[in-house]
Amino acid sequence: MALWIEPLTPRMYGEKMHFKNKLAFAVAVASMSSQLHAFEVAEVDGTTFSVGGYVKAEGIFNDPDGGDRSFDGTARQSRLNFEVDSYVQGHDVTAFVEGDFWDNATDTADSSYAMRLRHAFIKVDNLTLGQTWNGQFFANAPFDVEILDFYGTGIGSVAGSGAVVRPDLVLHYTPGGFRFTFQDPIYSDADMPDLVASYTHRTEAGHAFNVAATGREVQTGVDDSEFGAAVSLAGKLNLGNTALSLSGYTGEGNNVYAGWGYNGAAAPAPDSAFESRGEVDASGGLVSTTGLTAGVSHRFTESLRGNIRYGQVKADEVSATVEDDTLQFTNVNLIYTYLPGLDFGIEWRDRNAGTMPLRPGGQQVEMMAMYKF
Numbered sequence: 001m002a003l004w005i006e007p008l009t010p011r012m013y014g015e016k017m018h019f020k021n022k023l024a025f026a027v028a029v030a031s032m033s034s035q036l037h038a039f040e041v042a043e044v045d046g047t048t049f050s051v052g053g054y055v056k057a058e059g060i061f062n063d064p065d066g067g068d069r070s071f072d073g074t075a076r077q078s079r080l081n082f083e084v085d086s087y088v089q090g091h092d093v094t095a096f097v098e099g100d101f102w103d104n105a106t107d108t109a110d111s112s113y114a115m116r117l118r119h120a121f122i123k124v125d126n127l128t129l130g131q132t133w134n135g136q137f138f139a140n141a142p143f144d145v146e147i148l149d150f151y152g153t154g155i156g157s158v159a160g161s162g163a164v165v166r167p168d169l170v171l172h173y174t175p176g177g178f179r180f181t182f183q184d185p186i187y188s189d190a191d192m193p194d195l196v197a198s199y200t201h202r203t204e205a206g207h208a209f210n211v212a213a214t215g216r217e218v219q220t221g222v223d224d225s226e227f228g229a230a231v232s233l234a235g236k237l238n239l240g241n242t243a244l245s246l247s248g249y250t251g252e253g254n255n256v257y258a259g260w261g262y263n264g265a266a267a268p269a270p271d272s273a274f275e276s277r278g279e280v281d282a283s284g285g286l287v288s289t290t291g292l293t294a295g296v297s298h299r300f301t302e303s304l305r306g307n308i309r310y311g312q313v314k315a316d317e318v319s320a321t322v323e324d325d326t327l328q329f330t331n332v333n334l335i336y337t338y339l340p341g342l343d344f345g346i347e348w349r350d351r352n353a354g355t356m357p358l359r360p361g362g363q364q365v366e367m368m369a370m371y372k373f
Helices: 016-028 271-277
Strands: 039-044 047-064 070-074 079-088 091-100 116-124 127-131 170-173 178-183 194-202 208-219 225-239 242-252 288-299 304-315 326-339 342-351 362-372
Antiparallel strands (some): 039 047, 079 091, 091 116, 116 127, 127 170, 178 194
16 A cells, blocks of 8 residues: 555645644555545535546466465455535534445356445544544554555554454544554453554654554453553665665554464464464463564656555464464566556565465455556
8 A cells, every 4th residue: 555645735824824734634544545536426505515436357377285276356345435515614623434245245157246434534633433444454554555465465564454443433543643543442341442542753754653552351251351562663764766665563462463473373263263363272371472564665767656565464473273373475567557547566475374364375466457546
């Protein structure tokens, strides 16, 4: 996910704070390219209505470890969003809804995929409430390089699992460079929401840095739980046509958000099957994980850009059925902008173990075409 900001054209109300709020919002959602590529449909009584999204067609050659080669083609990732912006009594008010056609379906015999909800939130100045990106995502994604893999974004970071990247309910409060997040807990009987607090510093040269802390109640038994915490550092250095991205995290209780733990690939599960989340060992103790990412992006010409990324996350203890305690993931891609909004891309990637949701270890080559509107 690339960090970029579309030029802003704030409505002229003579209020500097209105522009600053819009700019802060654009930076905060910079990883949501479909949202920033929206076009304005109408303006009625000071309220702006916009539509955006993209159509993406992709073909993936699969070469799994110990399995048969295959080819998958789909356009299910395509998405559509609708945004309403108003300036009411000195306050910026935004409503945003987005869906795609992923459908969570696994039946390849049926190519009719239903639309699913990705985002639905209300934003008033620096307060956001609804279903949208979690706090872990904002602590990493804006500082990462651009990759094409729909399943692999963030692996090695504090936000490595796409299965929980948009909780049912999230509250973000963003005063200045701070972000305080309260989100729907993974453990359904938790006495508190899952928590993230972070701070972002941006320099005039275009460099950006983030420090974050996460905390949550982790289920360790049928009626038992412990508090787990993790810390994360991320940064992006702007070096002209080249950018360097780095991140690292360590802690307990973040396994399900990072996507790796005691059982290898970690994902949300019912409380009755909490062991499959990979957050506790066989005796019920919290399992800690440590991850890192490094990436380089380079713009060769106005139309051609490329990215290289490596990520890994290691669990301090894994079950006897897990072959490796460390998940490693590499991406290399080239993306060509043929026309404004129209990209063609190719990416090679390799992972040493299976990841969620249900991606086997091995190599893949993806070719894609995407038109943003």
